[in-house]
Amino acid sequence: MLKGFWYRALPADRVHRNQLYKAMLLETPLVIGRDPAGHPFALRDACPHRGMPLHCGRFDGEQLECSYHGWKFDVHNGQCQLIPSLTSDQKLRVDRIYAGSYPCQEQDGFIWVYVPEPAPPGAGVTKPASAPDAAPQVEKFSEKYKLAYLTADMPVSVDHGIIGLMDPAHGPFVHQAWWWRSRHSIHEKQKNFEPIPNGFRMSAHTPSSNSVPYKLLRLYTAADSVTTTIDFVLPNLRSEIIRAGKYWFSSLTTVTPITRNQCRIDVVAAWNIFGWVPFGTELLKFVFGKFVEQDRRTMELQAEGLKHNPHLMLIDDADRPAKWYFQLKAAHVEARRTGQEMKHPMASQVTLRWRS
Ligand code: FES
Numbered sequence: 001m002l003k004g005f006w007y008r009a010l011p012a013d014r015v016h017r018n019q020l021y022k023a024m025l026l027e028t029p030l031v032i033g034r035d036p037a038g039h040p041f042a043l044r045d046a047c048p049h050r051g052m053p054l055h056c057g058r059f060d061g062e063q064l065e066c067s068y069h070g071w072k073f074d075v076h077n078g079q080c081q082l083i084p085s086l087t088s089d090q091k092l093r094v095d096r097i098y099a100g101s102y103p104c105q106e107q108d109g110f111i112w113v114y115v116p117e118p119a120p121p122g123a124g125v126t127k128p129a130s131a132p133d134a135a136p137q138v139e140k141f142s143e144k145y146k147l148a149y150l151t152a153d154m155p156v157s158v159d160h161g162i163i164g165l166m167d168p169a170h171g172p173f174v175h176q177a178w179w180w181r182s183r184h185s186i187h188e189k190q191k192n193f194e195p196i197p198n199g200f201r202m203s204a205h206t207p208s209s210n211s212v213p214y215k216l217l218r219l220y221t222a223a224d225s226v227t228t229t230i231d232f233v234l235p236n237l238r239s240e241i242i243r244a245g246k247y248w249f250s251s252l253t254t255v256t257p258i259t260r261n262q263c264r265i266d267v268v269a270a271w272n273i274f275g276w277v278p279f280g281t282e283l284l285k286f287v288f289g290k291f292v293e294q295d296r297r298t299m300e301l302q303a304e305g306l307k308h309n310p311h312l313m314l315i316d317d318a319d320r321p322a323k324w325y326f327q328l329k330a331a332h333v334e335a336r337r338t339g340q341e342m343k344h345p346m347a348s349q350v351t352l353r354w355r356s
């Protein structure tokens with residue numbers, strides 16, 4: 001589980017003003033909320049006094065009051081504002097005490113939290129870390145667009161979640177549907193991959209012609225060409241962009257580590273196509289929902305097989321993206337350790353071939 005990155009914590013439409021919510025990221029319990037102006041915040045869900053979960057406390061719109069001894073904290077930086085038990089001659093520096101606070105942003109329908117590295121040291125005196133950059137965005141190519149999200153819990157580690165997402169060979173077996181493809185439509189494929197900062201890209205290509213949605217897309221947009229580009233970037237970002245003339249469809253999928261053996265897949269999509277389809281958004285959610293549910297069900301079963309630590313293997317070429325993922329992760333950790341620039345595992349463009 002890589003620290004020092006932004007992670008999606010909760011769908012924004014589930015977080016209402018002046019209320020407190022529990023969330024878990026990288027085995028760290030958080031309390032998340034929104035102030036009266038709508039700005040989100042995230043604190044470690046443990047009071048720095050004696051560990052009471054802060055989500056049990058009271059939030060008046062400005063400060064969060066712990067339910068055990070009434071210590072009050074500023075929700076945006078975690079700084080302690082009041083310790084009710086102190087008498088007027090007791091000189092404890094209340095303002096030096098902090099409940100762990102995390103950088104927090106709302107972006108494309110999700111509340112994102114920056115999980116800093118290293119973990120805050122001593123409890124209670126750690127000032128909030130700041131994030132080096134803004135939370136990732138879904139790429140958009142026009143002023144007007146629609147946006148929707150899907151989310152699903154997976155009972156496997158983040159690594160299995162991610163390599164499951166980039167795995168090209170499971171499609172015909174897991175994602176069968178008449179409007180998509182069947183196991184009889186398996187054929188040989190060849191795709192080019194290139195290194196990009198912190199990740200790799202499946203170079204722009206024309207999507208496979210044997211699925212109904214892509215045929216429709218070509219028909220409807222009357223575009224000369226439909227191209228797809230898929231990027232994977234550490235720690236957990238998969239973006240897919242489909243462009244057909246002035247029309248586009250773009251998604252940013254993340255696999256978020258919740259605990260060691262649990263992750264969550266969140267897909268956020270934006271598009272300016274399908275405006276003419278009645279219930280376009282619902283239809284799209286239905287289609288994506290089917291895919292994600294098929295993956296979730298598969299990983300649920302896989303988790304059973306993984307319980308007793310079997311030996312596993314990755315094969316060429318179908319599992320090469322998974323190998324790159326592990327190599328990227330190792331290179332990233334090594335770069336953090338040495339303070340040197342990250343050594344990218346891919347030297348140049350690579351062509352992979354597989355049947356799916
Ligand atoms: S545990 Fe929170 S105030 Fe004591």
Ligand SMILES: [Fe+2]
Pocket residue numbers: 164165170174175291295
């Ligand atoms: Fe899948």
